[in-house]
Amino acid sequence: MLLVTVGTEQYQFNALMHWIELLTKYQIINEEVIVQYGSSTYFPDGSIAYRLLSEQEFQKFIHRASIIISHCEEGIAQLLEDKDKPYVLVPRLQRFREHVDNHQMEVADDFERRGIAVARSAGDLVKFIKLQQTSEVVPQVDETLLCEYLKERFDEGKLMLVCSSGGNYRYMQSLKAFWENYSDRTWVTFRNGINEREIEDSQRYWAHSPTNRNIPNLIRNLFLAFNVVRHQKPELIVSTGAGVAVPFLLIAKLFCRSKVIFIESKTRIRDVSLSAQILIKLRVLDLLIVRSEAISNVYRKAVYIPVSDTSETIRKKDYKQAKIATFEEIAFIYSPERLEFFTAREFFSDFQAICNADDSYRKIVIDMSHTTFIDGAGLGALINCLKQAKAYGTELVLWSVSGAVMSLLTVTSLSKAFVIESASQTFRFSESTQRIRVSNLTSFGLFLFRVQRLLQKTPILRIFHPILKFWFPAIDIDPGVPVHPSVRDPIKRFIDIVGALIGLGFTAIFFIPIAIAIASESRGNVLFGQVRCGLLSKPFRIWKFRSMVKNAEELKIKVENQVEATAQSHDNADKFFKNANDPRVTRIGSFLRRTSLDEFPQFWNVLTGDMSLVGTRPPTFDEINAYELDVEYQDERYTEWNRLDVKPGMTGVWQVNGRSNVRSFAEVVNFDIEYRKKWSIGYDLQLIVKTIVVLFDRKNKAV
Template sequence: MPAVDFRVKFLEESPQIQAPPRLSVLEAVAFKQNFQQLCQGSPLPSQIIIDFSQTTFMDSSGLGALVSNLKTAQQQGIQLVLRNVRPQVMAVLSLTGLNQVFTIEEISEINPPTVTRRQEFQPPVTHPSVRSWLKRVIDIVGALVGLLITALLFIPIAVAIKLNSPGPIFFGQIRCGWMGKRFRMWKFRSMCVNAEALKSTVKNQISGPLFKNDRDPRITKVGRFLRRTSFDELPQFWNVLKGEMSLVGTRPPTPDEVEKYEVPEWQRLDVKPGMTGEWQVSGRSQIRSFEDVIRLDLKYQKNWSLMYDMKLILKTIVVVFLKNSGAV
């Protein structure tokens, strides 16, 4: 890990941390460690200031460290203040709604409050796939084809769901997308209507933040068929068309999962979540370790190319037709 100089100076009795020009995964880990050391001092400061006057890039790991620091400060009864936040960092905070959570102060003239032009607040390019216009074109074309298939299958699927279990046809769940931005992901309902309320009564068979149970009693008979064939995921083509997801990417986590992430694990949010990806074509029903999911997600980010996306799409088509390939 390269040395990162997190200078700390005191303004009256409040320590002020100087954030580095870049706040990505390596800097973010050190950032969290330095902040925790300040929160373990005696006496505890009533306020800690983070000066962002030099920071022009922050990815999802930097965001994760910042969220972790806020939690630590709140647990210790310390007020956390962000000062001199540049537009590049403000764009990330605004994207996730955290600009309404943090206390943000403008002191210097580096980033005056009058700077509100749209071009000044473009989110960072955390991964080449995020700004690839050709990948977006492929997503739109694929989503339109997928929605056409969904329309053709809608009536028999809807009737089967209704006959098997009274309740809505669709199930919407809040997930975290690129940089942690929340969105509602859609599926055909495969569980009983009160599945979320019953989640605490079902044993988790996977280590880490993920949740999985092969014999989950909340899944309906029709739901098991939908999951085995991956038909339950067809409505996600709507999320792809809207730009919230991609055809290929990382698995979209729930907010509960992200709450448990360590700083390096936030890297998986540097790309858009996908309907398919390394996790889905590598035997998702057999994967029982969160570390394996992270490894596969980072493998995708490292190897990404348009040809790699096409390869994973073709693999997915093959996997869908194999027995027991889908979620159960």
């Protein structure tokens, strides 16, 4: 049985209810679900729902539950930490009207640093359920700092360890580096299968549980404390924050003058437990260790020792580091925080492994709940995943796509190609991730984004949106997305507008004579339009003066592609087409290409913001469909897809380095990536000047 509890607060938690229903729909949850829904206005289909539960009923359901999912609150965490049940906490978010503020998000970050499982998305719950987290496989937190502190201050002697079961027992186990040095040690804890199995090399006594509001067991534990302490006479007694320890610590101090250490639970953030308060009042403690700086500010004699928070520790302890979770018919793969050239290859390789596995899956889910950024390589990975899934007849679904990533998918029209699960969209980033995202914002960028949202939503102001988009073509991309700096640079856009207006002026002058010349030589339209890939694969129609015969695209298959194979990629034919003596080119077309007059209509593409005066070579969709992720460029950092990180241009590095000398696709990619790396306003102006010089070079030929 799976227990879901969200407390009795005045705020709903419908998002969690939708997640549970989603997991049931995908058959991830296939057992009885008990829901205590509080003030929520929705609960999952097929579940048994209770608005309120008495303490007795709640304890009964906890005892029956195989997994517990709860809201992220200190009280419930302290309760569940004492149980031998796997549990995960889900923080409430103010944005979804689940709480008055984002305090639970802050608590969640703190809990995660202390090794407590936190889920911020439906995908996180999938991993948690898949791994069936128990006390034996719970993520371990590195307590080296605390153990070293204790070793320095306490010598070897007779040691007694007192704790309850569940989380407090695991907490004591994390201090093994300290207490294993004491050969003469005694355990006092609650009896269960795990404790019996693991405590074999020490003397052990079983306390009576539960002690909360159970007078008979309180009395039994008091008598047990007298007997155990009188018999063992410990020199040092240590407890990890449990009520059962109070009589043992008190009697050891009074009758044996033992040194008493009380290590407060890591779930305590704002105040110490009642047990600690009693021991402080009675002046029993020689050392009180707390894991929250806020508590140490209240109790001046407490020693604050934070939970170790190194990257290696987090990597080892966090169950969410799992990249793949597979079930009978469904596989889940989790995209990294930044799906870019560093990680895109590995991500797609993992996806291929799922597709090529012996078990065939009818559905693959890409969970993007932790992904904040995608570059050209990341988009390439997603596109390749979609193609691979279609090839295997597998349905591909995206979960938890952030607003920032969705803005990129929408701009590039890829949002229409993917199935996105709406019920998963109420995920929440960690506070640390939010801070990183905010650090990418500029006041001006945020202002523009809010203005364009206002213009889109207000009917009477909607007519002004195209004007704003004209000046800032990337306005639809979330300002928190750290795109290439050239994409949002206002100076570059100003230069593009001025250059485009001048260029269109010359185009108007040359248009009539060029049109007459084209029409007199061959039938067909004067202008040639073709769909190309722009920024991050955004489709747009590029315009040129027609330089080929009318049915040139149909005849292309008969023309030899003179592109050379390279060590980087042997299959260049589909990625780039070149023929120095293309028979489809007309006589007037040859002149237009040699003088670059055929490209003058592209000034319109620059003016509309689809292109720039200076950028990368704009590929066709047939070309990018052949792009690969495993081919590396520029010190093995970039892929062919990274050409799409910047806006395509009328000219670029490939133009000024001798268009007729470019013989391979690898050269084009390296030129484009060189521009991506070196870009600046000065570099753009330098390339514009070089382009003008190249145009008057007699050796210049068209690509």
